[in-house]
Amino acid sequence: MNLTLAIPCHNDADGLMHVLSQAAEYGIFEAVIVVDDGSDTPVTDTGETYPFELSIHRHETALGPGVARNKALECVKTSHVLFFDSDDLLSPELIDLWKSLKEQDFDFCIFHHNDSRNGPAGGLTSEDASLWHRAGLLGKTPSPVTPEALPILAETANYPWNKIYNVGFLRQNKLGCSSVFMHEDVELHWLGFSKATRILASTYVGATHFIAEDADRLTNLRSIKRYEAFAPMREVHQDLVAAGGFDDPLTLAYLRFLDRLWNWMEEASAPQHMELFRAHKDLFFTDRIAGQQFEAVQEKDPVLAQCLNSHKRLRSPEVHSPRARLRVHLSGEHAKRTPLSYPDLSSLFEGSFTLVSDPYSADATIFAHTLDIKAIDPEFIAHWRAYQQPIILLSEEPFWDTIWGNRPMEPVTTVTTGYGGLPVHQISHQTSGIFQFDKIPYYLLTNSRFERAYSAMFKRNAALSEDDWRKAFEQRAAALTFMFERRPEAYHSVSWPDGDLIGLCSWRTELAETCTFDGVERRGHSWDGSPSRLDLNKDWHEDKLQTLDGHARMIGALENTHQPQYITEKFFDAFACGGVPVYFASESHRIHNFGLPEESWINLYGLSPDQAASVLAEYQVSPTFFEAYREAQIKLADLFCNPDNWRAERARWAKELPIAIGNALKSPIRVKRPR
Amino acid sequence: MSDAGTLLKLDAKVRSDGDWMGLHIHLPVGDLQGQMTLGFACKGSAPSYTMVSPCIRSGTDEGFRDCFFEKHILFHDESTTHIDALAIGHQDDLPLFAKWRQIVLFLPVESFELTLEDFRVFLA
Numbered sequence: 001m002n003l004t005l006a007i008p009c010h011n012d013a014d015g016l017m018h019v020l021s022q023a024a025e026y027g028i029f030e031a032v033i034v035v036d037d038g039s040d041t042p043v044t045d046t047g048e049t050y051p052f053e054l055s056i057h058r059h060e061t062a063l064g065p066g067v068a069r070n071k072a073l074e075c076v077k078t079s080h081v082l083f084f085d086s087d088d089l090l091s092p093e094l095i096d097l098w099k100s101l102k103e104q105d106f107d108f109c110i111f112h113h114n115d116s117r118n119g120p121a122g123g124l125t126s127e128d129a130s131l132w133h134r135a136g137l138l139g140k141t142p143s144p145v146t147p148e149a150l151p152i153l154a155e156t157a158n159y160p161w162n163k164i165y166n167v168g169f170l171r172q173n174k175l176g177c178s179s180v181f182m183h184e185d186v187e188l189h190w191l192g193f194s195k196a197t198r199i200l201a202s203t204y205v206g207a208t209h210f211i212a213e214d215a216d217r218l219t220n221l222r223s224i225k226r227y228e229a230f231a232p233m234r235e236v237h238q239d240l241v242a243a244g245g246f247d248d249p250l251t252l253a254y255l256r257f258l259d260r261l262w263n264w265m266e267e268a269s270a271p272q273h274m275e276l277f278r279a280h281k282d283l284f285f286t287d288r289i290a291g292q293q294f295e296a297v298q299e300k301d302p303v304l305a306q307c308l309n310s311h312k313r314l315r316s317p318e319v320h321s322p323r324a325r326l327r328v329h330l331s332g333e334h335a336k337r338t339p340l341s342y343p344d345l346s347s348l349f350e351g352s353f354t355l356v357s358d359p360y361s362a363d364a365t366i367f368a369h370t371l372d373i374k375a376i377d378p379e380f381i382a383h384w385r386a387y388q389q390p391i392i393l394l395s396e397e398p399f400w401d402t403i404w405g406n407r408p409m410e411p412v413t414t415v416t417t418g419y420g421g422l423p424v425h426q427i428s429h430q431t432s433g434i435f436q437f438d439k440i441p442y443y444l445l446t447n448s449r450f451e452r453a454y455s456a457m458f459k460r461n462a463a464l465s466e467d468d469w470r471k472a473f474e475q476r477a478a479a480l481t482f483m484f485e486r487r488p489e490a491y492h493s494v495s496w497p498d499g500d501l502i503g504l505c506s507w508r509t510e511l512a513e514t515c516t517f518d519g520v521e522r523r524g525h526s527w528d529g530s531p532s533r534l535d536l537n538k539d540w541h542e543d544k545l546q547t548l549d550g551h552a553r554m555i556g557a558l559e560n561t562h563q564p565q566y567i568t569e570k571f572f573d574a575f576a577c578g579g580v581p582v583y584f585a586s587e588s589h590r591i592h593n594f595g596l597p598e599e600s601w602i603n604l605y606g607l608s609p610d611q612a613a614s615v616l617a618e619y620q621v622s623p624t625f626f627e628a629y630r631e632a633q634i635k636l637a638d639l640f641c642n643p644d645n646w647r648a649e650r651a652r653w654a655k656e657l658p659i660a661i662g663n664a665l666k667s668p669i670r671v672k673r674p675r
Numbered sequence: 676m677s678d679a680g681t682l683l684k685l686d687a688k689v690r691s692d693g694d695w696m697g698l699h700i701h702l703p704v705g706d707l708q709g710q711m712t713l714g715f716a717c718k719g720s721a722p723s724y725t726m727v728s729p730c731i732r733s734g735t736d737e738g739f740r741d742c743f744f745e746k747h748i749l750f751h752d753e754s755t756t757h758i759d760a761l762a763i764g765h766q767d768d769l770p771l772f773a774k775w776r777q778i779v780l781f782l783p784v785e786s787f788e789l790t791l792e793d794f795r796v797f798l799a
Contacts, residue, residue, distance in 0.1 A: 378745075385726070385747060414751055421749030421757075423724050671749070672783035673726035675694055 002030035002078040008068030010037045015086040022090045024050045028098045033072040038062030066177030066184025083160035089208040097204035107169040107196035113207040128156045142200035151253035158189035183229035230280045237288045246296035259307045281311045302654035306347040325354045329362035332372025342446045352658035364390040370404040373415045381419040395428040398561040425664040429565045434660045440649040441567040454640035457576040462637035466626040479519025482512040482556035486526035502562040510609035517617045548577040555579035564589045597628035683791040702776040714760025718793040721750035728781040733773035742768035
């Protein structure tokens, strides 16, 4: 095994000399090939002696780094090659990496690099670090990339200089860079991942990549030359589909990569070129995505489908979902509280539903709250008496179902209005499987702020040791903080044992009022008169996290209603803020599915408010608490810092909500009526 | 046949199309002058959703006028209570004087079953 370093160079003699001197120092290269890509002052051999064979080739006019790399590849005589750039630097761990690769059989080995945007700390960009983490590739010793990890790793930034290639593999598969000035490495990167059967990965840091904002570098070029890359982008897609199909994980990974690349290109494009850029995207969409590819994306990754849609300039008929869309009307004051209404969810259903403003032209009218059905107007009821258009209660709140709905457990209920009773399909936590989450509970999907906040906070928390937590707990200002609306009224104490459904509003209020020991706080508008979260001029959740972060040892995280599938942000907020969540969950409650050590949170299920208050007053952490607490934080970081979990849960909703509503419409509630 | 404890059990078999079917209950109140409210309360159930439209029919020289209550009655498999009333003097179709009156329950024009457990009219 021997290694060639291949360096294209354009007007960067100083950078080249630096890399050459590094290569000489490292002593791992058999040969260095420099391709001078039309430098104003030609690169010449200075006569210096190197411990490798140095050859210099020249293009009289600049043809771009892709052509230069291909030229170098033609000239390589060794078994392996590392493509490099003259403006980046080798890193010393490359020596260890090369030694550990000796005598190993591989098509290419991808390795870590330092990104200059991270400053002296170095390391990968957070996006790439996350992808490596998700791929489970955490060791320096080069290890094989599994088929599951391959599409994840392929989504990392497309660089040629973070891989040592087997030259035979490149030549047999006719792989190389594209003949374009920018994004020339996309082809080598993706087709490399597609064709390779033996990929190794190592966290050895082999290079330092320099990004100089607004400097005179090809990367920062804002000219239309950048758009030449659309041709190889199309070819790569064609090859990936031919190799694996439209729904192949690598094809989908490539489309996710293109989505991010196009967003980046849009930012990098000069305003006068924007129309041309959009035309290129549109052409790509029509040529490569519309039709079968889009259908496959919609099926496998509706979020990606939504992202790709945003790149379309004009809506063309062939990209529409082949499924007939249901026309639905959202009605009532609480209409903004449905999965069809939240901006972060609604786009998932674009292919399945058309929202119409006219209830009389809708296939169904959807309400979020029983109160809104009770408040319907005479015109609506007159139309219903004549045509019996289906009415659906799509409720996200067991609290509403229990306090205002009279039959929370029934899939069909009757709502009494000022104009007579109406039969209503009820889709709720109690009656429908759509709220039975896989990994992420429904409420956290309703606003991307939860994903943003939790990925950052749990990443931070997971890095803390038991000792860090012990010290942090010693410094907490409060013993216990409650933050929820005070609702002491006894009518909140309702229960439906067959649904494990229990109203907790008055229970938790009584608990908060019974807890009188030192260090107990009751925060929020209904307790201390501070502004209601609805009146805040900023994100209420961000405000809550800022207020509670590192503040209390225990945090009241009690829901307004106990329902096995109903889990809001409260429990996770408590962990995110470094407190012990005080919760109420029966054995069948889904909170247990998160696999968090029981010792890491407090469960008051089955206790009276008095008993629960005593438990909290006497609570002391056990000797093994911090071990359990740290384990819980790591588990939550694994859950929330993995975008795939969020993506998959949204995809589940995209698929299952239309089915749930479709099923309701397939079983119309027939009412016998006078003419 | 009505079961014990029920006021009326209707089991209607409709064999051909019709425009209406009604249960007419005589209301011995021709003069509504000095009264404020005419209403009724009822309790009943039906094995499947069954809608009934109640009205007060008032006999006049020209024939009759129907004044419908604002609510329809929706019977279903659970016994349900229904109450509605008309404000006297504010209804165009409810004359203060009538030769005769009825409370009419317009029923479905297809086969249905309906149990009326209770039915009370009030005038105040």
